[in-house]
Amino acid sequence: MDTSTVKKYIPFIVMPAFLVIVELGALALSLPVQAAGLSAFQDPESVANPFIFLAILLGFTAFLLVLIKYGRKNLIAWVIGISIFLTFGYIFAAMVPMVMGAGYAEIAVMAALAVAATVLLYRYPEWYVIDALGLLLAAGVASIFGVSLGTVPVILLLVILAVYDAISVYKTKHMITLAEGVIDLKTPILFVIPKKRDYSFIREGIGKLGDGGERSAFIIGMGDLIMPSVLVVSANVFTGGVKYFGFFNLPALGAMIGSVAGFAVLLHFVMSGRPQAGLPPLNGGTIIGFLIGWALIGFA
Template sequence: MDIRNNMPLMVMPAMLIVVEVLGILLALPMQSAGVAAFEDPTSVANPFIFLGLLLAFTLLMLGLIRIGGKKVILGLVALSIFLTFYYIFWTLSAVVLGVSSAAFILPIAAAGAATAVLFLYPEWYVIDTLGILIAGGVASIFGISLAVLPVILLLSLLAVYDALSVYRTKHMIALAEGIIDLKTPILFVIPKKRDFSFRKEGMNLQQEKEERGAFIMGMGDLIMPSILVVSAQVFVPAPTLWFISVPALGAMAGSVVGMAVLLKFVLSGRPQAGLPPLNGGAILGFLLGCALSGSWGWLLIA
């Protein structure tokens, strides 16, 4: 194996694992801080609410791209990123400093600084580093807010939606091209060469794969399987290896296998739907982890 030329393909599974571990590490502090996306984590209505909001946001973004609403898009993305950073930094501040004025002021300042850096200097290593923090935080928020059954339903629905939006309607490709053109920092950029500059060169998905300077991966491709990992860690009583439960480890291993399958198709040079193999691998790995540890109590949670 040519390690040098295949380094980008090795980096992507590594980033997935880092996001999953970060999501687990943030889960307990976020629970302690009372951060939650849904009031009832066991409700099967939650995945449909999530999907509905995702569809509405996608349609809004596509409409703004079509009419040239660049400033509005950047404003919405900046607000979303700022709020995500705020919840992450607020959680950490509350754990370290307790409930104090500093615990409210510092997260706002940190979130503002991180958001500003992303938009003022959108280089690939800045986007990827802060993107991992965003992905881990979002995975943790939804992982502690959704029990395992709703998560499995959500990941299944999203896998079908992703496949349809990439291969049938192709609107996800149009959305990705619009985001890349604006250099909006809600994706991951894995360069093929050290001297690649996303800030200066950008990306063109219409180019042949040999001509592209980097691989592009949607942030959701790392977030969605990580939600199941966090949920398995939080909601499934099971034996642990190190500090991670066996079902959560199974979901992690399955998502990495799904990533390997995805990368095999990515090398064809055509845009690929990431969630079918990633979510499918995470679900199958989770079920295998449950079988190995005998942890099936989550099936009784309604």
């Protein structure tokens, strides 16, 4: 295999590697997130939680689509920027006390870190900055929702979102419209994996997703890495079994392996060059892997 062929397949190694990094990061953050009392839902086992999540998602998506339709892209940038800042604030609220304890000085450090991370993303949205901070952002979000939802509500949520993702990409195509609007603004809520060494997201962007043309980079929606990771964390928090290496149990490990297998299926379709709904294979593989790991607890 020559060098050019190896370079061609590097992005297909990096993408699932990002998924594993987010899952491991989410697992590592789950304890400080719990210690900080960060929770998205009061009752983790309530099956109403996935529908609340979906209602918020649909409302936020509809709001952004309206703004795109009427050309209010600056407002979109502000809305997403504030959301990113607040999310970083929650993440650093869990991380900083691990090092400094709790107090007014620590609150100032949390706020400063959240501001710095958000400003860096918007002032210099190069692909490696977006990816590095995106991994932290995705791991933090996955951890917060993972400790907030029991495994049954998470599985229900993943099934609902997989169906919604397929409809929004292949049928209504509004997710493609939303993604293109986000890309045009160079808004840092996705992962960018270059196909060539000298690629610059700032200079080149991505191009139109539906034109079938050759693009200089692959993109992955942040949700495609967050949602499987939510089940990984939930499995580790809410199911029993031995914690291997003191870190994860069999259901969580099974979910991780299943998510990577689902990613392999997704990459097969990504090779076509057309936009793909990531959540059906990713969520499906993660759920199957979790169920196998959960069944194996009785044999471990």
